[in-house]
Amino acid sequence: MSNGLADEGDLVPIDHGPRLEKLRRELTETGLDALWVTKAVNVRWVCGFTGSNGQLLVRDECVLLISDGRYGSQASAELAAGGLGGLVEIATVSGQPESALSGRWVSELTTKRVGFESDDLTTQRYERLAAALPGAQLQAQPGLIDGLRQVKEPAERERLELAAKIADHALREQLEFLVPGITERTFAAELDHRMRLLGAEDVSFATIVASGENSAIPHHRPGERSFNRGDLVVVDFGAKVDGYGSDMTRTYVVGGDPSHDQTRLYEAVADAQAAGVGCIAEGVRLAEVDSVCRSVLEDRGYGEAFIHGTGHSLGLEIHEQPMLSSRSVGTLRTGLIVTVEPGAYLPGFGGVRVEDSVVVTSGGCQPITHAPKGLTP
């Protein structure tokens, strides 16, 4: 422990060996001989490398990580820390990464089926890949690794729980700033700073602080507006620990003493959120969670005011599949970590959103965000 709640040195290391095995089984089942991985969080998930320039060629018996001279020693250290030391060949190149594809990497892939991440690979880099691997059959494979990343391992859950704990503590300390005269921007800056001092490596996304009429804008960016007594204030934020970012929203009234209409709106959203959390369990349809939240708000007359989906998964990215919306297909699985965040937004009046992140279990779910709820902190 340092001066904060978190020290990444205290975390259980992530073991990348089983991930690589899982990926190889997936390649076999998909009928692929190799996979060209370009999406940065997928490179990180597979092998642990966190540099800004990394490409992986994953084959049955060997893996190649391609980066540049800035990252040679970092790559060696991170692969070793993740249990893949000696199992991954590292190539550092000064030009295009595809130039590292030569010799046996090329000859052995002639006529072979090589998947690529079509939802990440640019057309320019596709052309370079095709030129570097003549004779290979390139196959679009969008979302293949993203699918493997959906159910979180215990070590990933530990990181998200620590991130959420930092966010909880930071918010508690921060509530002294929920007073008239503080600007949205200052409130956001102070909250972000507290998370950093408590051990977060970064925020998990740009903190939303939306006050007064701005609270009716779901993705409002904090500006120079000052809090006034009686304002609704939506605070949506998270901390990042070892790449994993938390997500939580609370809504307050500045100075306490909410109006009747504010209380009525808040209770509708809070009840919708509790109902959504209450219905979560393995096997429940994703769209059902959205429907449960939406029904509560419709019953209270706020159906039209709930203008976004109910939630999303989170991990190395703040928005991961599966989502929880009316259009979502599929069911909840044990080990998914999802947000439940209904909101209601009344232009000119203000808005309310309440959000927790929960781990799906066989019989229900376990929240990882714990800050108290209520309009009056």
Next chain:
Amino acid sequence: MSNGLADEGDLVPIDHGPRLEKLRRELTETGLDALWVTKAVNVRWVCGFTGSNGQLLVRDECVLLISDGRYGSQASAELAAGGLGGLVEIATVSGQPESALSGRWVSELTTKRVGFESDDLTTQRYERLAAALPGAQLQAQPGLIDGLRQVKEPAERERLELAAKIADHALREQLEFLVPGITERTFAAELDHRMRLLGAEDVSFATIVASGENSAIPHHRPGERSFNRGDLVVVDFGAKVDGYGSDMTRTYVVGGDPSHDQTRLYEAVADAQAAGVGCIAEGVRLAEVDSVCRSVLEDRGYGEAFIHGTGHSLGLEIHEQPMLSSRSVGTLRTGLIVTVEPGAYLPGFGGVRVEDSVVVTSGGCQPITHAPKGLTP
């Protein structure tokens, strides 16, 4: 002005009309009938829209901005603020953005030449674009808008100068933390926070604070190492104002009193940096700036220790073209804003980097970063 140095309301608005005209002339010269713009900073540069989901179809007489329901009112407001109100049609779609391409947008583009950003567009989105525009001739156009963005307008320079001023002030206040016992991570968190309080909307990139032996790693990420008396500390950071991010590096010794070897290393790098800045002017070859810096370090015996390029342009992205390296082709133009940042890194001993950002002029350059140099602050 708020509590900080910067309030975006005080900035001269960016006028997007001339940019759109410049882009249209470029399309004509390139032989294109339209351009499909997907890279977020390019969408922003052309029309001023800053949402996370935006695509532009630019034609001779009309422009279409495609986003989703979260951003409808924001798009209208930002287009109006940028002088394009009424000149750009806005479509908000709930599904794939390409679904907004229908009716006359499609029929009028049959057999026409439509450029796309092949360095940004994924293969999956390319397929969707091709399906949405049957009969159109899609042409890869990497870097077309990026090229137009290279020479900065006065309004862009104003934003970068304000960002650099915030960074200068934050660093001056921050030097009280340059004492034994402070961790790299805390130093970085406090510096970032000062920039936010002074009016930065964000940092322009993840702040580098590299102390002791870590200073020999150019892209070191701040960790739990505490400063010791006599440590070299490299601080590389910037502030962001209205999308534009500054960049500056200083190197200090904790507690003052540098050793002979530290002073010798520092003076070599500082002299190389001054020589690089001194040679900058319109018409000078990009590679020449790199060569001038490298020669000084070679003369002092540190040629092998300078393991990266000399600089890069900056603006809406922290790394823009043109770069200043030994492989750079072309010459400096008036209005470019570039960094000059030679460094020397001695594993086990430490490293030094000194960096300023300067505006290229016809006869020389004007720095926008002004923090005092020297190992002892």
